[in-house]
Amino acid sequence: MKHVRIRPNRRQLLQMGAAVGGSLVAGREALTLAATPRSLGEPVGPYGERSPFETSVRWRRQSQTSETGASFTPIQDSVGILTPSALHYERHHAGIPPIDPATHRVIIHGMVDRPLSLSMDDIRRLPSVTRILALECGGNSAGEWRARGGADVQRSHGLLSGSEWTGVPLSLLLAEVGVRSDASWIIAEGGDACRMMRSIPLAKAMEDSLLAYGQNGEAMRPAQGYPLRLLNPGWEGNTSVKWLRSLKVTDQPYMARDETSKYSDLMADGTTRLFTYAMEAKSVITFPSGGQTLPARGLCELTGLAWSGLGRIERVEVTTDGGRTWVDAELQEPRLPQALTRFRLPWRFDGQEARIASRAVDSTGYVQPTRQALIAVRGMNSIYHYNGIKVWQVRADGSVTNAEA
């Protein structure tokens, strides 16, 4: 594969650097430079790259093997409610398979009247839908159970991304194959080396599951399941099986390794919750957040993200005094069900220590709980589905740290 890289030349970089520098001296230099002859910019190109000054990247968590790893979205740098596909979080269990869409097929079989083998051309011919959705790993914020969530919001909440997804409703394909009336589950399998497998209740498939191929205006990225993935809106990311190759209709769940050994929630009393699919309402302040420093005293815009796997975000309240008082943040429209919702609140930082946090309420009336309330019910061994209120400590000098550390 040939890549056309668009790089500013050295002189352009120097000029842009001077302009971005922003100090008075740099400003004067820039003015002087502006009077000298200007050079031509780069020509048009086939596939764009971001400015070389933009350096925000995913953070890769250390793992036993690089193929079973995870990388976290830099949500502290994101604006709006969409994540660039190149920064979408990754979680793979056996690496990213190199799949040629011309030969890829998905097979729908099991308790059906007419088993089907579908090519990507077949899939793309069918009526499609497009939805903006949040995707969150079931293990996002796992470290928060034991207050070891990491120093910044990327590490504590970055297994979270928002995309526009396009695909075919699974219900449409189930009508094509004719599901037998005694069926109740679908076993989804991926085409990665470990053939990732999850059991999905048929009711979810009939409600809103998609076979997605498009992400943010183009084909989805290989790391997200190219050329085809299952997408279960509002559910833990692992159920949205990537590189989808098989959907088997059955009358029982298959108790796959990744729904029993993993992605199940161990309670303090030693019992374990099985099939905990939905991601309950959650929010986090992304600015100011851990590792950042407020540039100056005075007015700043406090902002963050809220989402619920069970509906629409109705309200986000923010406290800047450690939970004594809460005020409503402004919610960016449109507020879409199961999508990220951005909230904003003007805040005056006056050089005093402050404990800041956000609390989301969704359309089911569910209120995001405190960490203490979560632990009181579930203990600290759950690993998955942590959605407690996240507190950041703003110091007098404007630096921000993880209040729970």
Add this chain to the structure above:
Amino acid sequence: MVVVAVAAAFATLSAQAPRHSVGRPPTPEEMRDLGSAIAPDGTGLPDGSGTVGAGRELFAAQCARCHGPDGEGDVGARLVGGEGTLATPRPLKTVGSFWPYATTLWDYVNRAMPFDRPGLLEPSEVYAAVAYVLNLNGIIDEDLVIDAKSLPNVKMPNRDGFLADPRPDVR
């Protein structure tokens, strides 16, 4: 109520004829290539069988370099021990202490192990590896032969430890 509505929807569904006429029936090669997915009642388990002894040799050759000679864990997860730890502040979740179904072990080893060469093992080798890991955990005796009949009947220690999702549970 939801269940009734959903069941009604399915009944209508299967009565419907295909509307889009896309795709084609899968070929026998495609179905073979899919391999088996194993249900907890044993559905999908192929012919073949394995003993603890055969599994001990296979494990040393194919698994030990990542999981340790006695399944104690290394690059690959720890596969033994942890009984009695689930309700403690330091739970140790392994095949022995945590997994509810022995069929899951067959399914997973067959689909995903050895990690860097999945698909390498013949069904009888998978049965043998499963027998050995179960024996390492004290779940089956040395002389039990593991096959499609015996495997679904192996009672895992934590079988009854799994409950339905009760959420919303936190106020």
